[in-house]
């Protein structure tokens with residue numbers, strides 16, 4: 277495949293290496309630091325665009341790709357307030373694949389989190405909260421992964437119906453604590469605690485390799501596709 281990389285930072289460079297190792301061609305690299313803005317013309321002869329930029333850039337990049345009828349794989353987080361417009365364009369024939377986290381491990385962790393919430397739900401002795409740790413350069417908070425984990429809890433818990441980025445003991449609020457340390461790739465922990473004990477589940481990324489491989493596998497899935505896709509479609513979870 278001929279791939280466009282939109283965003284050539286930590287993820288773009290990791291994805292480039294894996295894409296080349298898997299025999300793909302990088303037909304275009306666009307980064308904010310490039311003098312030229314992304315245009316539909318530049319996307320001619322591109323099979324799929326992989327977009328990892330920042331919360332303020334992602335939506336505009338998607339629209340440029342849709343204009344060129346190039347399917348998009350994006351992992352950029354922090355833009356989901358604009359999701360309804362993307363879903364509308366996908367219903368009209370554009371191809372889009374989004375994941376807050378592309379790693380196999382985290383997507384299995386998403387399912388473990390939902391099942392554990394269902395198991396713990398009847399036992400009011402336990403409260404639940406979450407912690408996420410990322411590198412100091414991360415712009416958004418809480419992480420997109422943490423928000424997906426929070427959704428999994430809120431959908432399966434009898435009293436938790438909102439998340440809050442603060443410490444809360446209210447039974448309807450799920451606390452998310454976001455920490456920024458050094459170069460941490462991404463660690464997410466969920467703790468169920470009672471007066472006498474606690475149960476903790478955790479996913480710890482050692483590097484960005486798992487995220488990048490998942491994004492390239494999603495790109496291989498997308499050519500000629502129309503509609504909105506996610507990791508459940510790729511992993512058949």
Ligand SMILES: NC(=O)C1=CN([C@@H]2O[C@H](COP(=O)(O)OP(=O)(O)OC[C@H]3O[C@@H](n4cnc5c(N)ncnc54)[C@H](O)[C@@H]3O)[C@@H](O)[C@H]2O)C=CC1
Nearest residue numbers: 283284285286287307308329333351352353376377378487
């Ligand atoms: N879904 C997933 O599995 C993962 C998602 N992410 C998300 O991906 C995004 C990027 O993460 P990193 O690569 O670590 O960030 P980064 O800051 O290292 O790279 C982002 C790059 O995008 C460029 N950029 C900014 N605006 C642009 C625009 N309008 N057009 C083209 N390029 C533009 C910047 O110059 C920078 O080089 C973040 O939102 C992060 O949360 C990161 C890792 C995994």
Ligand SMILES: O=C(O)C1=N[C@H](C(=O)O)C[C@H](O)C1
Nearest residue numbers: 353376377414419420421462
């Ligand atoms: O910014 C990052 O680095 C990451 N962002 C994603 C998120 O916001 O969940 C995925 C991963 O945790 C790394």
